[in-house]
Amino acid sequence: MKKKSITEPRTSHTFDAYTNSEIRRAAETGIYDIRGGGSKRILPNFDDLLFLGASISRYPLEGYRESCNTKVILGDRFSSNPLNLEIPITIAGMSFGALSAQAKEALGRGASLVGTSTTTGDGGMTKEERGHSKQLVYQLLPSRYGMNPDDLRKADAIEIVVGQGAKPGGGGMLLGQKINDRVAEMRTLPKGIDQRSPCRHPDWTGPDDMEIKILELREITGWKVPIFVKVAGSRPYYDVALAAKSGADVVVVDGMQGGTAATQEVFIENVGIPTLACVRPAVRALQELGLHRKVQLIISGGIRNGADVAKALALGADAVSIGSAALIALGDNDPRYQKDYEKLGTTAGSFDDWHEGLDPAGITTQDKKLAKRLDPKLGGRRLANYLNVMTMEAQTIARACGKNDLRNLEPEDLCALTVESAAMAGVPLAGTNWIPGT
Template sequence: MDTQPLPVKHLSREESYGYDRKTLDYIRNAAAHGLYEIRGMGAKRKLPGFDDLVFLGASLSRYALEGYREKCSTKTVLGTRFAKKPIELDIPITIAGMSFGALSANVKEALGRAASEMGTSTTTGDGGMTPEERLSSKTLVYQCLPSRYGFNPDDVRRADAIEVVIGQGAKPGGGGMLLGQKVSPRVAGMRTLPAGVDQRSACRHPDWTGPDDLAIKIQELREMTDWEKPIYVKVGATRTFNDVKLAVAGDRKAVRFIANLLDQVQGG
């Protein structure tokens, strides 16, 4: 049996046991040019995608359908309990909210068209509703965010549903930052803030701190829309059990929202 030790690879000055060359190159560029750590394009590490979904098959608790003679529908209806005008989606997959500023008006319009073609909804995001996305979206969800940037009661009434945002998967418990280079005069005007200046979004709502206050806020939104719009709450998937428990407690105190949307890691 050969007991000779394996040869040791000697690293050059440009390499490291802890970091590969790509990481070292990023660190050097950041040190030389001051690269900002917060940027778009999703997470930096590989995360599960649609190809990783595992569907629960039917057995005893959920009776199986005969595929050749029984149809399986993906239609999803939201708001049947309390909203006068529930929304109906062809698929249970929606386009999450992204701010006007982070995205251009053209992209917001494109998302609206794509969602309409697929029979689902798209969402406004921080900064308010643009005319382009309202005209191109068959079903548009209006976000009520902690920052209240661009929040407009008239636009709330023009939307098809309301999403109360408590947190998002990319940074639950944290706010947001729109760099000044993206704050054009139009974006600044909708947010009533100066153009060209970094704009930070708050990490929590300024007018409530718990389920009791959440109930009051949703009651305000219902009265604002004459009880027409479905309302649901979006939370980052963190302390999910306790968060949903508090949301349900708020429901017993007349919150009456239809669902909790759990936003995962990649959602930003």
């Protein structure tokens, strides 16, 4: 006869259901988990900050009558043709290969509709994204796949990628399923191989070399286009200072919520620091060099809405960049594909096996049938709508704080809900004047 339990069955917080499934998966397959996206764990983030709206000591701006500027110029330190963006939200680097040609085209269309930039990725520049992006940032990556001086000269800015928030210190990964004929040709690799990009640039190491690399790129492009340097969020104070010292016009700092096309789960969740923790050290580095606002700072990694935009700018960033959110706007993880996701053993909202090339939404795939599911025009419209909404949300907050320019938001407009976020953001805990660590 079955004995009746007196106490409730108790699961372990240490060995929770996900952890146990990972142990079983590792035991079964003998290989670490690879996935796309950014960190999924609970992290201190911009939700932990709140704005202090205007009241008696501050006066607000009329929400529907008084203007609030959203324009930003990126890269006017040394280049003669900086980027003039209508909104401070750019599209982050995502490669053709990781994404379908339709997805790249949709990103270009959407960004161009609202007057912002898109960015290439590992694997070079496609005609689709150049054709549909009014302002295109060309990435110089360690692999140099598809790197071509003709494309370099077609670019509106160049971004030297040192690191990526999802994998600081790691290289890219594109597994054989996605290396079709076109991708293989662009990357000068055999079709179907597992392509693992290097983590270091082939022809320089360290900030002194990078300074010379930047000089070379400027000489090739006639000092016309801005040079961005993108670093992963790990040591933002030092990395931003060194990038600025090396001659960057713009520094991009990507926190650990920033996505990747594919890398090891253990890397995504355990290397790097949250985006929230990146902003103040990066700003401080520029301020101490007298370069804040002269070298523009772009923050990326888990930016989702206008409140995140406003908070990043209030902490001192000049603009933000979005990747994962842009893909969701296009249709990534959309519930209308729930049945397809279930066939892949996942759910809408959880799908992250972007490297396998079976994306039901036709975004992270090179399968022609799946890719056709994404209409680039419609996708572009959706992205433009989303970017407009984010911008209006950020303006709403800025006006409430009495600011007629998004970049006039300041740390003084913020407070924190938790001790951790107060320390990371360098703003007081709500209801107090206490900033931990100061």
